[in-house]
Amino acid sequence: MRDLPLILGALGPIFAIMLLGLGLRRLGFPGEDFWPATERFTYWILFPALLLHHLALARLADYPVGPVATVIVALLLGMTAVIYGVRTWLKVDGPAFTSVYQGVIRFNTYVGLSVVLAVFGTAGATMAALVMAIMIPLINVLCVVVLNTHAGGKATVGSVLRGLVTNPLILACLAGIGLNVGGVGLPWGSAAVLDALARAALPLGLLAVGAGLRLDALMRPGLLISTSVLKLLVMPALAGIFCWMMGLGSLERGVLVTFAALPSASAAYILARQLGGDAPLIAAILTVETALALITLPIILMSVL
Template identity: 50%
Template sequence: MEGVTGALGPLFLLILLGVALGRARFPGGDFWSRLEGLIYYLLFPAMLVATLAEADVRQVPVARLALVLLGSLSAFGLLLWGLRRRLALDTAAFTSVFQGAIRFNTYVGVAGAAALHGSAGATVAAVAVALMVPAVNVLCVMTFLAAGTLGDAGLRTSLLALARNPLILACLVGAGLNLSGVGLPGWSREAVSLLGRAALPLGLVAVGVALRPAALMRRDGGLWAASLVKLLLLPALVLALASLVGLGPVGRDVALLFAALPTATSAYVLARQLGGDAELMAAMITGQTLMAMISLPLWLRLAG
């Protein structure tokens, strides 16, 4: 347990630092919103390109990893739709619960994988991101569409945003550079790597800044339903499938880590833009992030 908490503890401290900075409103103005944009559109894509372009993906069990992660996501996506009436949620709340149950915080996932297993963990995490980011975004857009919160203009805007998603594009660029054998030639390797190294610490602090503790005052069954799936049921299924298909320790830990991550802070923006329940989404992001500080080490300890 000490090894797991020793690896994840510094990550959680950076998130708590972000909470403190957010409450102190330091440095003020629109600094954090602009920094989030820099991380999302430049620094994190640079990290994905640097990792995927140079990675020996032959060492990653891509097919088994995809079966475990995408199979679990699809299963719980279908389950939530099957239980929609029993959950007794209005349309806006249901779309937020769906996001809260299947979205994951990419920054925490990649940072955690690297902390646990070094470069091998970072490589598997980058592959996991390449698999999951397109799938999760497509599932969420389809949910907004099926729930009827999008008009024609909203659908076009969502599909265009999906095609321009910087994480998806970075995964495609990194994979293309890897498969072509070009990699990152010359000085570009170190330059892109340096950019990427700034993404994780800044991303973790930004996660803390985005948390809204006041939102936890809202008592809503949807909050607990999404958190039950995200922090308990989804990790349990992933751990079982990982054992069934024979994922090695690194692949198993990374798959479990991504399954047990709290939902993404970007889900709040999507809920606000596409007709979801933004306040419920804020409560889920905050509650899951705080609860994951306890649940994540316990899951990884159980796997080990």
């Protein structure tokens, strides 16, 4: 219980900024066009700057990349098996199943990095960037395969690969790792520029997350709660088990379990719209998971600190 004030102090501002975004959008300020533009700018410029900055300057040799990658692969495949295992019990059609799948597998990068920075500091942020470099490509491939299989999506191998190689978060992670391993670092004063951009990434990203929440999210409450339990409780528990099996340290375990416990991301809604998933359902899932994370994240963090 001694860690509870630390956790609540770290998470309180994060959720307060999200609620501010929700309130501002409901008030129509500064305008409806502001929020999509903010999300694009954060996704394409600010967030890549943050990841590039952390990875290019980190001491990567201090991190157990192999065991961490093993845990991530085992976690994603394990949760895929769990979701397919409960599909009959959920009683959903193909498009709805894909939304449940995305609601469980995906994670909100804005919330994740904000939480990790607040609780675990700079070392945690670097670990989070490494986790994202591994998780994002795998998650995108899995989600596209599931959507193609159950929702009649039209994505091809080529389109999936193009989506991965043009993903700004993946490119920033690869660039940061390349600059680090090559001994280049961040030359010509670029570190200061990237640091300034990185400082704007998380508050703007959290505002956009809050602005994207839906207040009409009470459709199919049983399915929403079931999906949220899988995402916010079962997935972090499984992550903790795999971390223990691989003998990971407290920092790696803390970051991995935190990411496993995050609510899903708005990218799930976009992909559902593109590939025939149940878009209204995933929008409701995102809102309910984000609201419930106010309760579950402190509990999960207390278990790993």
